[in-house]
Structures are given as C-alpha cells and as structure tokens.
Amino acid sequence: MVTLQLNQLSVPPGQRLLLRDISWQAFEDILAELGDHRASRLAYSNGTLEIRMPLPEHEKAKVIIGDLLKALLDELDMDWESFGSTTFKRQDMGYGIEPDDCFYIQNQAQMIGKKRLDLSIDPPPDLAIEVDVTSKTQVSAYEALGVPEIWRYDDGKLQINVLRGGAYVESATSPTFPMLPLTDALIQFLDVSSTEGTRPALRAFRKWVREQTDR
Template identity: 25%
Template sequence: MLITANLPINRHKFSQQDQILTITGATWSDYQRFESQEYPGYRVSYFNGEITVVSPGRNHEKIAAVIDRLIIAYCEKYNLDDFPFGQTRLNLWGQAGREPDLAYAFNFDKDLPDLVVEVIFSSGNLETLKSSYRNIGIPELWIWKDNKIIFYAIEQNDYAVVESSRTLTRIKSESFVKYVNRGFTESPSSIKKDFLKDI
C-alpha cells in the first residue's frame, strides 16, 4: 500500500476495470496449482499453454450481477429449476479450463452447465474463449462485451450465433442487452421489474 501511495495512477479507473495477468509457456500441472482458495476473487483459465488470471473490476461485477438477477427472475417466472455453478472450475482434462462469471444447469443438476455467461471488460481473444468452452462441452455461451451481448449455441460441433437463447427461449439477445446495460446506473431490482413485464 505504501509503495503505490504516491504513484501517478488513477485508482478509481483501475478499480472499475479488469486487471489481467497472462502466463505463457504454462503446463496443465501449472494451472492445477492455482487453487481458488489461494486466489479469492480471481478467475483463472488455461488454454493452449497459456494461463490467464483476471481480477474483475466493479463494472464487470455490476454487469454479471444484473445478468444473474435476470436469469433467476426468468426461471422463477416460468417455474424452471435452475442449478447455479457460480465460478466452479470447468475442465477438459489437460486441454482447457475456465472459471466462468456465471453458469447454470436447468431442469435438473448436471455435471456440466447448460449455459455459461462471460463478461469481458478488457481485451481478450474471443476465439480462445469460445474454443475453450466448446472443447469443454458447454452447449450455450453468452458473451457480453462493449455493451453488446452475443448468444452462441453449438451447431455441428461449433458455436453459431443465435438470436434467441436455446435454453431460456423467451430471451432474445437484442432486447436482453438493453436491460443488462442499465446496470451501470440503475439498481438490479428496478431492471428486473421491467424485464419481467417484457417476457
């Protein structure tokens, strides 16, 4: 703390943005050494010999919280049983590992989630992200980035962009993102009320 006290950085700016550390030339066993208990609040991923450690900023967490609130509200309205994974580490042994922002199984509990949601506030390789989850076997992936959200679903062993969710069928990306982006300035509770009227 004393070291950074006089540095010419904008602390408010950095608290709002994601902080990222990338380690190249890493092995699967290196990745396995990153225990969530030792790195609370961080998301650690592995793909193609690269470990990425992300410390989410406040804006990242705001958007993730709104998405979570709306998904749960949808499930409650339509009596859809949901089983959240949170940031449980999802692995394809030796090849890919990720700790998602949000993940859910629906109808009944499963070994892998039906839906994973990722919020990106920093530069990142979308193809790597998609390849990781495709290889792990996630059937549906939502990615929020730059005030847009794209829904992907597995078609012929690869992700294809879809307008409506395959699992939460009444949610369309174009209308959903308008509610999500209100999370920068509004309470999730008020956003949820308007969302429920729309669906």
Template identity: 30%
Template structure:
C-alpha cells in the same frame, strides 16, 4: 519440465497476465498458491491467463444479467440450476475455466448448458475454444451493453440472433433492462413485463 514464460506483464491498463509453457501440475500449484487472492485462472493447451480481481462494473453487469435471466426462467416455469462460477475443465481436455455465471436447464449436469461471460477487457485466452472442447451448448457474451449469443452446432460455435435453449426469450428486451443503471428497478420492471406476456 519447462519453465513458464511470462508473455504479457500487467500494467495499469491490463487486468491479466499470460503465461506460456505451463504444465497441468504447475497450474495446480499456482491455483493453491493464489487461493484467497480472488485471482481467476483460465487454462488452454499450456497457456495460463491469470485475471486480477474483477471490477465493480464487471460484477454489477454479471449480477444484473443473471437476475434478469433467472426472473425470465422463473416466470416461464423453466426449471434451471444456477452453477455460478464453478470451475470446469480437466487435464485430459487441457482446459480450465471459471465462467462468470452458468446454468443447467431441466436437470443438473456436470457441464453447464448455458454460460454467461461479461467482457470488460479484450484479449487473453479464447474462452469459446475451452467451452467448445467441453461441449457447452450455449455461451452468451455481454460487452459494452450488447449481447452476443453463440450456439454449439456440430463441433463449432455459430453466432446467432436467438437463443436455442430459450427460443421465446426476447434478447433485445433483456439487454435493454440489463443496461439500466438501477439493478433493483431493472429486475422489478422486467419481471412485471414478462409476467404480463404469459
């Protein structure tokens, strides 16, 4: 068994490290060793990304976007099941990831239908490659106040301007409220607006 190789050491500007040549067994050992540290592990084909605890900005953005999305689905009576950041992936796919937020629509399923990813630091492992292997239908990235939507079509993701799962959702309006400074006011005002459009 080869030893993992540290490719990118952490510094004051880097919130993750990358290890190469990591076996699935080594991944499982590191997962146990890092329990309780709030580190997040992402794995693809022997490459392991260890992300340091997430920033307040990351968590605030994630929660605001999730609350807005959930307000929309409740107002439109769309049945959904929040999965949070439950780990997905398996040894056979050579993948492992804890999404920032995830949902099943309609019924509970082993793989999320919709994943939200909040991007604060660029670089690292290609999350879309992981989700493509797992056949996640839709992935949303929030970065610098903008939403990018990727829908699985065939065997690859296509960047789109409208959600396939939620075709009536006004993404520009959702993003506008997600950028508001006050989370409580953002969710309340957005909920009032979407309830009027029923």
C-alpha cells in the same frame, strides 16, 4: 532461470497476465494455492494460463445479467442450479475455464447437492455468462468442454452463441428460451438497472416476461 512466487505477482483490476509453458500439474497447484475465495479469474488452454482481474463494471454487469436470467427462469417456472464461477476443467483435453456465471437448466436435477465436479462424468453447464470487459472469452475452452450456450456481453451488446457441430455460431435467439427476443430485452433492462436501480429493473423485466408469454 528466474523463479517467481505467486505472491510476487500483482494483477491490477482490468488487466490480465499470461503465463506460458504451464504444465497441467502447475495449473492445478496454482488453483490450489490461490484458493476459491479470490477476485481473479483463470483460464487454461494447452499450456497457456491467463489470470485476469475484473473491473467493478464487469462484476456489476455479470451480477445483473445473472439476476435477470434467474428472474426469467422463475417466471417460466423452470428449475435451475447456479454454479457461479466454478472451475471447469478436463486434463485429457488440456482446458480449464472459470465462467463469470453459469447455470444447469436442462441438467439441473442431476446437479442438485453437487459439491465436486468431474467433467468426465458430470455434464458441463447448460448456459454460461461471460462479460468481455477485461479480456475476450476463450471460446475454444467452452467448445472443448461442450457447453451448449454462452451469453457474451461486450460494449453494451449481448451476443448469444450456440454450440453446433463442435463450434459456436451466433444466434438471434436462445435455444433455451426460443420464444423470447432476449438479446435486445436484456440490454434494455440492464440499462434500466444502471439508471433506476437493480430492483426496479428486475421488477420491470418480470412484467415484460409475463406480457411476452401471455400473448
């Protein structure tokens, strides 16, 4: 048997590495060794560990979508707590996932000031954002952890997935913002950010939200 150290593994941007037959303790040890300040994203599913290295286009898209969501929440006077790419895991379920971004909205009050999470006690995030450039989102992990809503961006399209009966179904609207046609609007202003810049896109998006809610 050949044994490799983590520092011997190199995952180029835009690529992913799959490791099989990884125990939960090994997963925990890898998380500890890699630390929190890293560019890679990890996903664990019943013994299979995926390590992926995002491309710049992935990071750009996830930041802009997260900024648009924050602007939307702000315009609607809704409180939130963002937990970014925090590792969400439950040993009893055999799953661990690191979203591109995630938000507590309905459950934000109980998450204020939280520095450590225990999903056997704490709720999962209310909304997760995933940009499927490097690899496809492992929805099974989100289903097991009970995340109510995922926004998935892939190839210029935004898909809203809502958890119903333990499985995700595609929805035309977000249950968090049912009054707004967000799938088209977010793509529109994401495109604006790529041609005119982030600040003009956010400013125009805020104006659009106000026009929609003033009707």
